[in-house]
Amino acid sequence: MNNKKETLKISLIAIFLGILLGVVILLVSGKNPFLLFNSFLRGIIGVDLIKGNGVNLRYFGEFIVTSMPIVLTGLSVGFAYRTGLFNIGAEGQLMVGAMTSIVVAILVPMPVSSICFFAERCIRFGFLFISFTTVSTAGLNFKLK
DSSP states (O other): OHHHHHHHHHHHHHHHHHHHHHHHHHHHTTOOHHHHHHHHHHHHTOBOTTTOOOBOHHHHHHHHHHHHHHHHHHHHHHHHHHTTOOOSOHHHHHHHHHHHHHHHHHHOOSOOHHHHHHHHHHHHHHHHHHHHHHHHHHHHHHHHO
């Protein structure tokens, strides 16, 4: 129990020091740190402290839409790790899959939602195979030594 408290305390101190360093850098550069924190709050929960309009749920929705692919990628890595697998290519798979969807959406002149999804899945599977091959080869090299 004490170890968890120590870990939490160290994490909170690191977060506080990071925020403090950011404020110092903003003050030295002549910017207002309050605008930064207002932007954080507006982007995460939709509260605008400067205008005082209350909560705007559009900002919160945009935050969820933007962060969901990253959260799901992290969950996929965590799930793979818990099952004993090791995936070093999840972030690259996310970026290449997104880029493939964009390229297909631009180049194919038809309703493209299902085509983009299929192309993105094919490319991500290809990158998964490449990263699996890389990891298994590295593992075999380690076992043989």
